[in-house]
Amino acid sequence: MRYFLSPPHMGEKELEYIHEAFKSNYIAPIGEFLTRFEEKVKEFTKAPYALAVTNATAGLHLALRVLGIEKGDKVAVSSFTFIASLSPILYQSATPILIDSDESWQMDPQALEDAFKKEKGIKAVILTHLYGQSANLKEIEALCKKYGAFLIEDAAESLGATFENKHTGTFGVFGVYSFNGNKLLTTGGGGVLVSLDEKLIKKARFLSTQAKEEGVPHYEHKTYGYNYRLSNVLAAIGTAQMEVVKKRIAKKREIFNLYQQKLNHVATFMPEIENSKGNRWLTTALFDVDPLKIYNYLKSLEIETRPLWKPMHLQPLCKEMKFYGKGISEELFKKGLCLPSGTQLKEEDIEFITGAIKECL
Numbered sequence: 108m109r110y111f112l113s114p115p116h117m118g119e120k121e122l123e124y125i126h127e128a129f130k131s132n133y134i135a136p137i138g139e140f141l142t143r144f145e146e147k148v149k150e151f152t153k154a155p156y157a158l159a160v161t162n163a164t165a166g167l168h169l170a171l172r173v174l175g176i177e178k179g180d181k182v183a184v185s186s187f188t189f190i191a192s193l194s195p196i197l198y199q200s201a202t203p204i205l206i207d208s209d210e211s212w213q214m215d216p217q218a219l220e221d222a223f224k225k226e227k228g229i230k231a232v233i234l235t236h237l238y239g240q241s242a243n244l245k246e247i248e249a250l251c252k253k254y255g256a257f258l259i260e261d262a263a264e265s266l267g268a269t270f271e272n273k274h275t276g277t278f279g280v281f282g283v284y285s286f287n288g289n290k291l292l293t294t295g296g297g298g299v300l301v302s303l304d305e306k307l308i309k310k311a312r313f314l315s316t317q318a319k320e321e322g323v324p325h326y327e328h329k330t331y332g333y334n335y336r337l338s339n340v341l342a343a344i345g346t347a348q349m350e351v352v353k354k355r356i357a358k359k360r361e362i363f364n365l366y367q368q369k370l371n372h373v374a375t376f377m378p379e380i381e382n383s384k385g386n387r388w389l390t391t392a393l394f395d396v397d398p399l400k401i402y403n404y405l406k407s408l409e410i411e412t413r414p415l416w417k418p419m420h421l422q423p424l425c426k427e428m429k430f431y432g433k434g435i436s437e438e439l440f441k442k443g444l445c446l447p448s449g450t451q452l453k454e455e456d457i458e459f460i461t462g463a464i465k466e467c468l
């Protein structure tokens with residue numbers, strides 16, 4: 108038996124819907140499932156407008172383009188995250204300003220405020236909701252308002268996570284969810300961009316399909332766009348996955364609780380910010396020993412784990428970029444590990460994995 112970090116979990120409906128898409132012969136680029144998938148995401152998250160795209164990275168890129176972020180503009184971004192939170196800033200030739208985490212592991216509002224004060228003119232903030240838990244939306248949202256910056260939520264990992272009972276991804280000007288193969292739900296590869304503003308999603312939709320002007324039979328272009336629209340077949344998978352979203356979150360949280368119970372004395376788990384509820388996409392924890400020892404020992408037993416994200420400010424790519432914070436994410440990176448969190452795990456699997464960790468320690 109091999110344990111993966113977060114493998115896809117297909118249910119009963121996915122193939123049925125794929126067959127439906129095939130029968131209709133709407134494979135791509137349009138089709139009924141694109142609308143159904145978007146409707147499901149809207150209904151679940153309460154985001155009024157949604158656009159299904161090829162992946163969350165494309166969604167973030169569209170968000171920046173729609174908001175007019177361009178060469179030389181400053182964009183603050185979580186440092187403790189996956190590279191895809193940052194790379195769309197580079198696609199726009201804009202300037203990332205890296206913001207550290209605080210004890211919550213999420214973006215540190217104090218470091219963000221320092222950046223706002225020193226940098227002047229930060230136009231947007233890309234806020235990652237890390238490992239499926241909500242960031243400190245109350246303070247970050249207030250800071251974005253105070254300093255007049257657009258808030259873009261990178262909710263790639265946090266579909267279904269809430270802050271004060273409101274879904275992450277629905278606080279900012281834009282939010283984006285990922286349906287990559289390792290996420291809570293998957294379409295193989297995919298993303299959904301959401302917004303409270305119809306005009307913004309309309310513009311993103313236009314740009315995601317090569318920016319073709321309407322009202323003429325030929326292709327007329329006043330600007331350039333992208334080929335970022337999700338296919339109808341993948342949207343069919345997403346539609347079926349959305350039908351089990353609540354079940355999957357309950358299972359992820361159950362897995363987290365089991366790990367916490369069984370490793371209570373040897374590990375410190377990622378906290379949840381007050382008034383928030385995460386989806387616990389990946390169970391992540393800090394250990395007192397070098398996590399690579401655990402990583403290697405578990406690897407020998409075919410159990411996949413992964414170090415926490417290496418902060419962006421430590422990446423060779425980012426060495427010239429400005430960074431604000433106390434280096435808390437560096438400490439987290441040194442001590443932390445993501446544990447297998449697939450929703451098909453049973454209690455005996457967690458028992459086996461935690462037993463192996465204890466053995467290693």
Ligand SMILES: Cc1ncc(COP(=O)(O)O)c(C=O)c1O
Pocket residue numbers: 161162163164165188189191192235261263264284285286287297298
């Ligand atoms: C925080 C974060 N942002 C963005 C992405 C990019 O998502 P996608 O693979 O759908 O482009 C991911 C994961 O892949 C992620 O973990």
